[in-house]
Amino acid sequence: MNSSLIEIDGIHKSFGGVKAVSDVSLNLDAGEVVAVLGHNGAGKSTLMKMLAGAYPIDQGEVRMAGAVVEIASPAQSQALGIETIHQTLALADNLDAVQNLFLGRELMTRWRTLDDYAMEAAARKVFAQLNPNFSNIRVPVHALSGGQRQVVAISRALHFNARVLIMDEPCAALGPEETRMVHELVMRLKARGVAIFLITHDMPDVFGLSDRLAVMKNGRVVGTYRTADVTEDEVLGMIIGGRPVARVEQQVRRAA
């Protein structure tokens, strides 16, 4: 059996006695998009924050390419090639787009000072790929539009060559134009072999982008299916009712 790019195996997380995530197992292959669905409080964001290194994992393990990995901090997660686009975007509003792109991973000169020229040059390249009209990259990001802020957050994943990308509600606050940009980007990264977890509420996102989907309720995975095997009504039924779809076989691993 060849192993997936990333495998989550039986992980648990509780906050002071409240179980947020219990016994969740999920896997993801290179070039695959898996949508993670569920109500607010179903445990999706908690699950993803554990992969991002923002919350420690209570129990269970994460394997990448078959080897058990430790994700104790955001820096460790990034070092493993996991990039996360948080729902809040995780931008420092008072810093500009270039500074935000490299925040925590600044390029340094050989005198160990910030290499602003190298960072601005690299940033211009990445931003141009995402949105050629994005020119005010040297003003604090609080002055930017929602779509431009999203570009800044996404550019991190692009620039640092994510192997695994976690997108938490990437289109929630975007207009149609910007949503299309995010969709295009997902397809492009997928074609490059990036493995993507897509957390979303939006059915067109799910059916337009994902290969498989996993529905969560009360901290558990209700079911994992090939997106093509289930209907929108069945998915909504799982989200609300929390019972797996009986007529189709679950696809815990991607069928070859």
Added chain:
Amino acid sequence: MKSLQLSALDVRLALMAAVLATMAVFFHLATGNFLTPENLYNIAQQTAVVGIVATGISLVIVARHIDLSVGSVMGFVGVLIAWLQYTLGWHWLAASAAGLLAALLVGIYQGGLTAYLGVPSFVVTLGGLMSFRGAAFLVGNGKTQPIMDETFLRFGGGLNGALGITGSWTLAAALLVLLAWRVTSSRRARARHGFPSRPLLADVVFTLGLVGLAIALTGAMCAYQIPGKSQGQGIPVPVVIWGAVVAIVSFIVRRTRFGRYVFAIGGNPEAARLVGIPVRLVTLQLFILLSVTITIAAIVAVARLNAGTNSLGTGMELYVIAAAVIGGVSLAGGSGSVLGSVLGALIIQFLDSGLLLMDVGIGQRMVIIGQVLIVAVAFDVLYRRWSGERLA
């Protein structure tokens, strides 16, 4: 094009410089002796102690913390340095090093409680405000510790504590050459990378403005002659020290990871954590940096007074925080500048000295300075609303 516009920060600094100039002219017209070499020399010296600590506390406030204990810690460290020299007979260098060590321990203690235990810095340093004032009493049993060492006394300015005429002009010339080199090399580097530069005219006007200011100030300092001395004083040593601290802290803010992280934490602590910034470590380092500036200020203050007294630095936290806030540091975090703290410290000192020259009593002066602080913050709130800057 956006990049050609002046940033909100530039406008704010220019505005503050204009306020300073207006105050100078007003006080000069009202008293007839505000813009004299002697008065400017004294103001420059007097502002240095508050100004040095204001650079450090600006960064602490930018990162959404506060330190109310700076005056007490400076008193404690200052008395300690004086006591080691006078009562124990230590060399001033050893005494200063011991003072720095004590300040670092205080910084690690207070910063550690804030960063790693999560006790609000307001509470930790409110306790420190009491405790370290007490510690200043305990050193030498509350007795004043005089200082005799001629070399050490130069740090405080005074009779021999200035660079002299040749030294002052040499320093001014060196700084101007450095400035011109910085401006041209930055333009060249931007051009090499194909980035837009500021308009040439803006850089030229800015540089010439600073050249003019430097020449005027150096000239004024050199024109001040203490009666009985054969030569003008030149730039006082405390001002040189203050300038060096400002340069170093500015460098840290603009060119190091640490400086960038301080602003990121102030702008959005949660985002800083999510992108992998070691928020706790940076917070601890911030308090350690503040401790270094406090030690430097303590050395200057003790040398200025020729003695360490247990009341050294009493109430200074108010002036230091006011200087930072008047200088544009937002108490909500994430915005502020080191240069702003310099102008903020000068505005307070201008006000204090100007009112003193106008024979306004201490009571009225305190009333006025307190209200000016409120006016400055009210203006800050309105200015941010106008410039569209979101308060975090």
